[in-house]
Amino acid sequence: MGKKKDYGQEKDWQCPVLESKAQTAGQLISTALEKLACQEKMNLIWLEATGCSGNIISLLNAEGPDVIYLLKEMVNLRYNNSLMAAEGDLAFEQFLETLETEFILVVEGAVATRENGLYNVLASHQGQWVTALEAVQMAGGKAKYVLAVGTCASHGGISAARPNPSGSQSIQEVLARPVIKVPGCPVHPDWVIGTIAHLIAFGLPELDLKGRPLIFYGVTIHDHCPRRSYFDQGIFAKKLGEPECMFKLGCRGPITRTDCPTRQWNEYVNWPIGDNTPCIGCAREGFPDGMEPFVRY
Amino acid sequence: MVTNSMFYMEQITRLRQSIEYYRAMVYSTACPAKRMYYQDVLLIEVDRLLALISQQSLMPPAPPTPFNRKGEAQQRQKVFTPEELAQFDGADGRPAYVAIAGVVYDVSREATWGGGTHFGLYAGQVLTAEFTGCHSGKEAILQQLPQVGILQT
Numbered sequence: 404m405g406k407k408k409d410y411g412q413e414k415d416w417q418c419p420v421l422e423s424k425a426q427t428a429g430q431l432i433s434t435a436l437e438k439l440a441c442q443e444k445m446n447l448i449w450l451e452a453t454g455c456s457g458n459i460i461s462l463l464n465a466e467g468p469d470v471i472y473l474l475k476e477m478v479n480l481r482y483n484n485s486l487m488a489a490e491g492d493l494a495f496e497q498f499l500e501t502l503e504t505e506f507i508l509v510v511e512g513a514v515a516t517r518e519n520g521l522y523n524v525l526a527s528h529q530g531q532w533v534t535a536l537e538a539v540q541m542a543g544g545k546a547k548y549v550l551a552v553g554t555c556a557s558h559g560g561i562s563a564a565r566p567n568p569s570g571s572q573s574i575q576e577v578l579a580r581p582v583i584k585v586p587g588c589p590v591h592p593d594w595v596i597g598t599i600a601h602l603i604a605f606g607l608p609e610l611d612l613k614g615r616p617l618i619f620y621g622v623t624i625h626d627h628c629p630r631r632s633y634f635d636q637g638i639f640a641k642k643l644g645e646p647e648c649m650f651k652l653g654c655r656g657p658i659t660r661t662d663c664p665t666r667q668w669n670e671y672v673n674w675p676i677g678d679n680t681p682c683i684g685c686a687r688e689g690f691p692d693g694m695e696p697f698v699r700y
Numbered sequence: 701m702v703t704n705s706m707f708y709m710e711q712i713t714r715l716r717q718s719i720e721y722y723r724a725m726v727y728s729t730a731c732p733a734k735r736m737y738y739q740d741v742l743l744i745e746v747d748r749l750l751a752l753i754s755q756q757s758l759m760p761p762a763p764p765t766p767f768n769r770k771g772e773a774q775q776r777q778k779v780f781t782p783e784e785l786a787q788f789d790g791a792d793g794r795p796a797y798v799a800i801a802g803v804v805y806d807v808s809r810e811a812t813w814g815g816g817t818h819f820g821l822y823a824g825q826v827l828t829a830e831f832t833g834c835h836s837g838k839e840a841i842l843q844q845l846p847q848v849g850i851l852q853t
Contacts, residue, residue, distance in 0.1 A: 420733065625811065626736055635739070637809070641793055651793055651808075653815025681814075689819055699791060699815030 420621035428597030429467055435604035436476055444476075445603055446506035448498065448542055449483035452535035453523040453562045453571050454512020457589035458553040459485050465592035466670040473596055477603065481506065484525070495526045495533065498542075507602060508546035509595070513555040513562035514539050514577050517570030536577060543578040548602050550583050551575065552595050557584035557615075558688040565692050575614070583607075584614045588685035593666060594619045613688065615660070624656035624682055627664040643698065644679050653699040655684030708752065715749040744844055751846050778849035780804050782826070785851065789824030790816015796823035797848060800831045805845040826851065 451459060463470050474480055480487070481501040487494060512535070515522035520536030527533065543549050551574035554560035562571035575582045585594050598616050601608040608616040625631065633639070633648035640647040650657070659682055667674045675682050684694035722742040729735045755777065780797070785804065790796030795808045796816035807813040807823060816823040821830055835841055 622733060626733055631736075635743075639793065650814050651790070651816070653817065655814055657811035657814060693819040695820060696815065696817060699817060 420617065428593045428600065431597055431600040431604065432468055432472075432477070435600040438604045444479045445547075446481045446501050446504050447478040447509060447599070448481055448501055448506055448546070449486075449509045449511070450525065450535070450538055450542065451484055452510055452512035452525070452539060452556070452574075453515040453569060454553060454555045455561070456485065456511070458511035458556075458587075458595070459483065461587075461589035462592050462595060464669065465596055467593065468596065470592075473599070477596075477599065478507065492528055495528045498526070498538070499528075502542060502545050505547050506542075506545075507548045507550065507599065508542045509550045509552050509599075510539055510543075510556050510574050511552045511590075513559055513571035513573060515562075515569035515571050516577065517568070522569040539574065539577060543574070543580065543582075548583065548607070549574065549578065549580065550585055550595070550598060552585045553590050554586040554588045554686060554690050557586035558690070560586075560588065561691055582614060583610065583616065585619075586615065586686040586688075587661065588690060590686075591619075591661070591663075591666060591668065594661075611660075619662055620660045620686070622660060622662070624659050624661060624663055624676075627662065628656055628676060629664065630676060642700070643681075646679075649676065649681040651699070652681050653696055654681035655687065655694050656682040659684045659687045661686045711752055712749065715745055715752065718745045719749065747846050755847075777847075778804075779852050780849050781852045785826075786824045789822055798823050799826045799851040800828050800842060802851050802853065803842070803847055804849045804851055805842065806848045807845060810845065 449459065462473075465473065468476075482494070482498040484494070487497070489497060512523075514520070514536050515534075516536055520534030521532075523535040524532045525535045525538045551557045555562040555571070556574045559571060559573045559576075562569065563573070575584070583598065585598055587594060594616075597618065598608060601616070601618070608618055611617055611620060625634070628634075628648075630646070630648045634650055638647045639651040640649050641651075643649075643652065648654070654676070656676065663674045663682070664676070667677065681698060683697045684690050687694060719742060722738050722745060725738040726735055726742060729738060780799070785797060785799055788795050788797035790808065790813070794816075795806060796813055797804050798807055799805075807818070808816075810818075812818055813823065821827055831842075
């Protein structure tokens with residue numbers, strides 16, 4: 404009270420999404436392909452670390468484009484335990500060979516650090532166990548780009564939830580280099596494939612202060628929500644199933660930045676609020692502990 | 701008394717100025733996200749204006765007589781006991797109030813307080829330690845929040 408405020412000189416507030424809005428994942432990808440037509444596809448290593456593998460499954464649900472397109476036209480997937488044909492030592496050899504080339508590293512799941520990473524063993528090589536911690540640090544040191552895909556890899560997520568018995572940490576916490584965060588629980592396949600498309604065609608996309616691509620994480624769900632006018636008028640749902648704003652039921656839309664309301668899920672047909680359940684902030688730092696309770700009655 | 705009235709007239713004038721400014725920005729902005737931002741800020745200023753008007757009568761208070769001592773007390777802010785505060789926890793559609801440094805704030809419409817909860821904290825409590833632990837140096841956050849009273853000491 405009593406502090407002088409100069410209302411005439413409001414800092415010019417630029418919407419960061421207006422420019423990025425012009426570039427959808429589809430457009431990025433077709434441009435990427437034109438550029439790629441004359442060059443070698445980049446290698447990609449997809450490591451599943453301390454997580455639930457939800458993100459690779461989400462990737463398999465990709466529609467625009469689908470994962471076959473990604474694998475055939477966009478990148479050479481050199482190593483991923485779920486999708487590659489080779490097994491055992493032979494599989495890990497391929498991982499080691501790819502480290503000597505130019506590659507993109509994608510890591511999903513956090514990294515267990517307790518007992519020197521022994522809580523998560525990724526591979527067995529010449530009789531030795533290779534922990535996720537070792538593999539991530541080996542590849543992370545040499546990759547051209549590192550993507551932390553999913554909330555666990557980006558911010559610790561469910562793997563690092565209280566009391567965190569495995570000592571799980573986000574990828575950024577175990578690598579001393581810039582990591583692009585692509586959170587979500589799971590991540591939307593478009594967000595991953597779109598970011599990879601931008602990387603192979605144009606290099607690093609514009610990132611926000613937390614290292615997330617502005618194209619997908621620039622605006623909160625609240626600012627795109629079809630129930631927003633209910634919030635603005637103060638009309639709130641009193642229980643699940645009512646069509647009004649679910650803010651009083653614990654919706655985390657106002658603090659979560661993704662494009663769920665517009666892009667939607669499962670081949671673009673539905674999303675939580677569209678299905679009468681509040682947003683739980685699954686793509687946010689602090690999920691799940693800080694986003695609880697998911698529903699408040 | 702006169703000084704008080706002048707102070708509040710000054711506050712009201714400032715708030716009216718900012719409301720006019722933000723209203724003009726809402727009408728003149730093409731970007732929908734920007735427009736929503738200005739509408740949010742406009743609502744905050746309107747809330748502040750309403751809080752200011754409801755807390756302080758614009759009429760100079762009557763001189764104290766044995767008959768209207770009560771009138772004076774009513775002009776002071778509502779005092780919450782901890783039990784009363786605990787009622788306002790945001791559950792069941794109730795308002796969500798939190799007490800920080802002896803002042804009770806209404807966080808029912810705060811974006812970060814969905815369902816009356818905030819990163820694991822529940823409304824209806826004293827959260828001074830949590831606030832200073834996380835938002836130290838950002839006391840400006842509190843100035844944005846509507847005040848509804850003070851905590852009983």
